Amino acid sequence: MLTRAEELILLAVWRLGEAAYSVKLRDLLKTLTGKSWSFGAVYMPLERLEKRGLIVSTMADPTAERGGRAKRIYTLTALGHKALADIRRIQDAAWEGLPQPVVGFHE
Amino acid sequence: MIENRRHNTSNANRLQGILGDFTETYHCYRQEYSILSALVMVGWDGLCTIGFSLKTVSIWRFGMFRNFLHTANRILKRNKRFSALNLGGLAVGLGCVILLMLYIDSEMKFDRYHEQADRIYRVGAHIQIGDMDIIQGSSNAHMAPYLAEHYPEIQAAGRIRRFSNATVKVADETYQENRFYYADPALLNIFTWPLIQGDAETALSAPFSIVLCRSVAMKYFGSERAVGRQVVMGDNTIYQVTGVMADVPFYSTTECEALISFSTLVDQVGAQAALLTDWTSFNFQTYVLLHPGADEVALDRRIEGILHEKEGARLRAKGATETLLLQPLRDIYLRPLGQSTGPMTYVRVFSAVAALILMMACFNFMNLTTARAVTRAREVGVRKTLGASRKGLIVQFLSEAIFLSAVSGAIALLLVQLALPVIQQLTQRPLALDFSGMPWLIPMLLGLVLITGILAGAYPALLLSRYQPGQVLRGRSRSGAQGGQIRRVLVFLQFVISTGLLIATGVIVMQLNYLQKKDQGFNKEHVMICSLTSPATRRAIPVLKNAFLSSGEVLSVSAASTIPGWGAPTNDKWPEGFTRAEMQLMAEVNMDEDVVKTLGLTLLAGEGFSARGEGSNHESVIINEAAAEAFGWKQAVGKIIRTPDYTKRGAWINKRVVGVVKNFHLRAVSQAIRPLFMVCDPELPFSWGDWDRLLVRLPAGDQSQHLQRLKKIWHTVLPGERFNTRFLDETFDRQFRRIARTRNLFSYFAAMAMVVAAIGLLGMATYSTAQRRKEIGIRKVMGSGVSRLVYALSRELLIVVIAANALAWPVAFVFIRRWLAAFPYHMEMTLWPFFIGGAAVLLLSWLTIASQTVKAALANPIKALMVE
Numbered sequence: 001m002l003t004r005a006e007e008l009i010l011l012a013v014w015r016l017g018e019a020a021y022s023v024k025l026r027d028l029l030k031t032l033t034g035k036s037w038s039f040g041a042v043y044m045p046l047e048r049l050e051k052r053g054l055i056v057s058t059m060a061d062p063t064a065e066r067g068g069r070a071k072r073i074y075t076l077t078a079l080g081h082k083a084l085a086d087i088r089r090i091q092d093a094a095w096e097g098l099p100q101p102v103v104g105f106h107e
Numbered sequence: 108m109i110e111n112r113r114h115n116t117s118n119a120n121r122l123q124g125i126l127g128d129f130t131e132t133y134h135c136y137r138q139e140y141s142i143l144s145a146l147v148m149v150g151w152d153g154l155c156t157i158g159f160s161l162k163t164v165s166i167w168r169f170g171m172f173r174n175f176l177h178t179a180n181r182i183l184k185r186n187k188r189f190s191a192l193n194l195g196g197l198a199v200g201l202g203c204v205i206l207l208m209l210y211i212d213s214e215m216k217f218d219r220y221h222e223q224a225d226r227i228y229r230v231g232a233h234i235q236i237g238d239m240d241i242i243q244g245s246s247n248a249h250m251a252p253y254l255a256e257h258y259p260e261i262q263a264a265g266r267i268r269r270f271s272n273a274t275v276k277v278a279d280e281t282y283q284e285n286r287f288y289y290a291d292p293a294l295l296n297i298f299t300w301p302l303i304q305g306d307a308e309t310a311l312s313a314p315f316s317i318v319l320c321r322s323v324a325m326k327y328f329g330s331e332r333a334v335g336r337q338v339v340m341g342d343n344t345i346y347q348v349t350g351v352m353a354d355v356p357f358y359s360t361t362e363c364e365a366l367i368s369f370s371t372l373v374d375q376v377g378a379q380a381a382l383l384t385d386w387t388s389f390n391f392q393t394y395v396l397l398h399p400g401a402d403e404v405a406l407d408r409r410i411e412g413i414l415h416e417k418e419g420a421r422l423r424a425k426g427a428t429e430t431l432l433l434q435p436l437r438d439i440y441l442r443p444l445g446q447s448t449g450p451m452t453y454v455r456v457f458s459a460v461a462a463l464i465l466m467m468a469c470f471n472f473m474n475l476t477t478a479r480a481v482t483r484a485r486e487v488g489v490r491k492t493l494g495a496s497r498k499g500l501i502v503q504f505l506s507e508a509i510f511l512s513a514v515s516g517a518i519a520l521l522l523v524q525l526a527l528p529v530i531q532q533l534t535q536r537p538l539a540l541d542f543s544g545m546p547w548l549i550p551m552l553l554g555l556v557l558i559t560g561i562l563a564g565a566y567p568a569l570l571l572s573r574y575q576p577g578q579v580l581r582g583r584s585r586s587g588a589q590g591g592q593i594r595r596v597l598v599f600l601q602f603v604i605s606t607g608l609l610i611a612t613g614v615i616v617m618q619l620n621y622l623q624k625k626d627q628g629f630n631k632e633h634v635m636i637c638s639l640t641s642p643a644t645r646r647a648i649p650v651l652k653n654a655f656l657s658s659g660e661v662l663s664v665s666a667a668s669t670i671p672g673w674g675a676p677t678n679d680k681w682p683e684g685f686t687r688a689e690m691q692l693m694a695e696v697n698m699d700e701d702v703v704k705t706l707g708l709t710l711l712a713g714e715g716f717s718a719r720g721e722g723s724n725h726e727s728v729i730i731n732e733a734a735a736e737a738f739g740w741k742q743a744v745g746k747i748i749r750t751p752d753y754t755k756r757g758a759w760i761n762k763r764v765v766g767v768v769k770n771f772h773l774r775a776v777s778q779a780i781r782p783l784f785m786v787c788d789p790e791l792p793f794s795w796g797d798w799d800r801l802l803v804r805l806p807a808g809d810q811s812q813h814l815q816r817l818k819k820i821w822h823t824v825l826p827g828e829r830f831n832t833r834f835l836d837e838t839f840d841r842q843f844r845r846i847a848r849t850r851n852l853f854s855y856f857a858a859m860a861m862v863v864a865a866i867g868l869l870g871m872a873t874y875s876t877a878q879r880r881k882e883i884g885i886r887k888v889m890g891s892g893v894s895r896l897v898y899a900l901s902r903e904l905l906i907v908v909i910a911a912n913a914l915a916w917p918v919a920f921v922f923i924r925r926w927l928a929a930f931p932y933h934m935e936m937t938l939w940p941f942f943i944g945g946a947a948v949l950l951l952s953w954l955t956i957a958s959q960t961v962k963a964a965l966a967n968p969i970k971a972l973m974v975e
Binding site for chain 2: 023039041065066070
C-alpha cells in the first residue's frame with residue numbers, strides 16, 4: 001500500500017508529464033492541498049517510489065536559472081501506472097453507493 | 108530528448124538535483140521579494156528539508172539517538188533567536204571557508220592538467236653582473252637539444268617562444284593573433300596537449316607547419332577539416348595546417364592558441380643567427396620531462412655550470428656569473444622567478460584568512476553553547492539522576508554539536524551556491540561546487556563539519572557532563588563563573604583576529620591604491636599604440652609618421668620596440684670608467700627621437716635625441732636616473748657606454764649619453780626600476796629591439812573621431828593592412844586588474860569575518876543581558892539611570908576590545924611590515940589603518956552590544972523582578 005503522500009506524488013508525476021521534477025511537483029502539491037510542502041517531504045517519497053520501481057528518474061539538460069545544474073525528471077513506469085489504476089479502483093469501490101459527505105454549516 | 112538524458116541515480120546527481128532545486132526556488136522568490144527575504148525563505152526551506160529528511164532516517168528509531176534529536180530540536184525551538192545566531196554564524200563562517208577553498212584550489216590548479224606535471228621542469232637562469240642579480244625563467248636556444256642529448260635522466264626536452272602580433276589571413280579574412288608560439292615537436296610529448304587531428308610525431312617537423320587549437324580552427328575553417336588547409340602570415344608566407352589540438356585548459360600559464368614548428372624560426376632568422384647560437388642570450392622557454400624517479404636536485408646541480416663550460420672566457424671577461432636552474436612546472440604560476448611576491452603569497456594570506464574565519468565561527472559556537480550550559484544544568488542533573496553515565500552525556504552533547512554543525516554545513520553549501528556568481532565575477536574564474544571534478548570536496552566538507560562539531564562540542568560536553576546532580580538540582584549553578592573565564596578568552600581572541608584582519612585589510616587596500624596612483628614617470632593618457640605586425644608596415648614607418656603628423660590629428664608620433672608596462676630585455680653594457688670585467692646589465696629599449704615628447708618623459712639633463720634629419724642619433728643613448736646612480740655619475744651627459752654589436756659577434760659600438768630622464772616604470776609598478784639604455788636606431792635586427800609599434804599622442808577630448816581619420820590615413824598609406832590599435836592607459840590598467848581583484852576579494856572576506864564576529868558578539872550580548880535581567884531590574888529600582896546601566900552592561904566587553912587591540916596592533920604590525928617589504932615601492936607605514944581598524948571594531952562591537960543593553964535598560968524593572 002502507498003501512503004497518502006506517495007499517492008499524491010505519484011499522481012502529480014503523472015499529471016506533470018515532461019515537467020515532473022521536484023520544484024514543479026512541490027508547487028502542484030501546494031496548490032492541490034493548500035499546505036506548504038518542504039522539499040524533504042517531496043524527495044523522500046520520490047526516493048521510496050523510485051526504489052519500489054513505480055517511477056524512474058533521468059537527468060535533463062542543465063538550465064541557467066538553476067545555476068547550471070540539471071533537473072531530475074521523474075516518469076511513471078508501467079508498475080506506477082498499475083499502482084495508480086489500483087488506487088482508483090479501490091477508491092471507487094469504497095465510495096460505491098455512498099452519498100457525498102456533507103460539507104457545510106456547523107453549529 | 109529522452110535519449111540524451113543520462114539515466115543515473117548516483118549521489119552526485121542527487122546532490123546536483125537538490126542544489127539546482129534550491130537555486131531555482133531562490134530565483135523564483137527573488138522575482139517577488141528582496142534578496143534578504145528570498146535568502147531567508149530559501150534558508151527556511153532548507154532547514155525544513157533537513158528536518159524532514161532527518162526524521163525519516165532509521166537511526167533515530169534507536170531510543171538514545173531519538174532522545175538526543177528531540178532534545179536538540181526542543182532546544183533549537185525554545186530559543187529561536189539564539190539558535191538562529193548560533194547556526195547562522197557557523198553557516199556564514201563555513202560558507203566563507205568553502206569559498207576560499209574553491210579560490211585557493213583554482214590558484215593551485217595552474218598547469219596541473221598536464222598528466223606528467225610532476226616530472227616537468229623549466230630551465231631558468233640566474234645572472235649576476237655587477238650589482239644586478241636576475242633570476243628568470245628563459246634560457247638559450249641550445250638548452251633543449253643539449254640537455255636531451257647529454258643527460259640520460261631527461262626523457263624529452265623542448266623549446267617554446269612566443270610569436271606575438273601575428274596577422275593571419277585565411278581566404279579573405281584577416282585575424283590578429285597574440286597567442287601563437289614557435290614550438291619543438293618534443294613539446295607535444297611533454298605537455299598534455301592532445302591532437303584531435305593530425306599526427307603528433309610529425310605535425311611540428313617541417314618548416315612552416317602550424318598546429319591550431321580547436322577553437323581557432325573553428326574560427327578559420329568552420330566545421331570543415333582544417334588539416335591540409337593553408338593560412339598566410341606575415342609577408343605572404345604560407346603555412347600548412349598539420350594538426351588540430353584540443354583547446355588549452357583555462358588553468359594554463361601558457362595561453363597557447365597555435366603552435367608553429369620550430370624549424371620555421373630557424374628558416375626565418377637563419378641557423379647562424381645570434382638568437383639561435385648565442386649561449387648567453389635567453390630568449391626561449393625550455394621545458395624538460397624527467398624519467399620517473401629521476402633526481403631533479405642532482406640534475407639541477409649538474410646543469411648549473413653548463414654556461415661557464417661553454418662560454419667561460421666570455422663570462423669571466425665581463426665579470427658575470429650565469430648559472431642554470433630547474434624550476435618545477437607547478438611553481439611557474441605560484442612562485443614567479445625573481446619576484447618576491449606572487450600568487451603563492453596570496454594563497455598563504457587567504458589560507459590564513461580561511462583558518463581565522465573558521466576559528467572565529469568555532470569560537471562563537473563554543474561560546475554560545477557553553478553560555479547556554481546554565482539553562483541546561485537541570486537537564487544534566489535529571490539525566491544523571493535517572494542513570495545516565497558521564498560518557499553517555501559526553502556523547503549526547505558532542506553528537507548534538509556535530510548535528511548542529513552539519514545543519515550549518517548544509518546551509519553553508521546553499522549560501523556558497525548563491526554567492527558563487529558574485530565570487531566568479533570578482534575572481535574572473537569559473538569557480539563551481541563541482542563535486543565530480545573535485546573528488547576531495549565532499550570528504551573535505553564532511554571533515555570540516557565533523558571537526559567544527561567536535562571542536563565546538565568538546566568544551567561544553569566536558570563541562571556539562573561534570574555537573575553533580577545534587578548541586579545543580581538544588582539550584583546552585585557553578586558554570587557561570589567557570590565558563591565565564593573561557594568565554595572571555597575566546598571573545599578576546601576573536602577580537603584580536605578581527606582587529607588584525609581589519610588593519611591588514613586597510614594596509615593592503617592602501618598599498619594597492621598607492622601602486623595604482625603612483626606617479627609612473629610618464630603620461631599614459633591619450634597615447635594610442637598602433638601595432639606594426641608585418642615587415643611592410645615597418646618599412647612604412649617614416650611615411651606613416653609624416654602622414655599622421657601633417658594631418659594635424661596628432662601631437663606627436665614615435666616608433667618603439669616596447670611599451671611601458673611590458674618591460675624590455677636586459678643586455679650587457681660597458682660604461683665608461685669600468686673595466687671589461689665589470690660589465691653592467693641594462694634594460695634596452697629602442698625608441699625614436701620624439702619619444703620624450705610622446706610619452707611625456709622628463710629630461711633631467713642633456714638635450715635628448717636630436718630632431719629629425721640630423722643623423723647622429725644612432726651614436727646616442729638616453730639613460731635614466733637609476734643608471735646614472737648605479738654608475739655613480741654626477742654628470743652623465745657626454746659619457747660613453749659601449750654596447751654589443753648584434754650583427755657582429757664580439758664587436759662593440761660606442762654610444763654617447765645625450766640625456767638623463769627621470770625614472771619611469773617600464774615594468775609593472777610592483778617591480779623595481781632598473782637602469783635603462785634607450786637608443787634610437789632604425790637598423791636594429793629582428794627580435795633585437797626593432798621597431799614594431801607606433802606610439803601616437805592624441806590631443807585630449809573625443810578620441811573616436813581622431814581614430815576614424817587616422818584609420819583613413821593608414822589605409823591610404825598601407826592598403827590592405829590591418830589598422831590595429833589600443834590605448835596605453837587601457838593596457839596599463841590591465842596590470843592593476845589582478846591587484847584590484849585580490850584587494851576586493853580580501854576586503855570582502857575581511858568584511859565577512861567581521862560579520863561572523865558580530866554575530867557571535869550579538870549572541871553573547873543577548874545571553875549576558877538576559878542573565879542580568881534581575882540585576883538590571885534591581886539597579887533600576889534603586890535609581891540607576893539608563894546611561895549608567897548601559898555603561899555597566901558594556902564595560903566588560905569594551906575592556907576586552909581594548910585589550911584585544913593592544914595585542915592585535917603589534918602582531919599586525921610585524922606581518923604588515925614583512926608584507927610591505929616585498930614591494931620595492933611601498934607607501935609610508937602610518938598608524939591610520941591601526942586607529943581606523945581599532946575604532947571600527949570598537950564601534951561595531953559597541954553598537955552590537957548596545958542593541959541589547961539599551962533595550963534591557965529601558966525595560967520596565969517590574970517585569971524582570973516579577974518572575975520567580
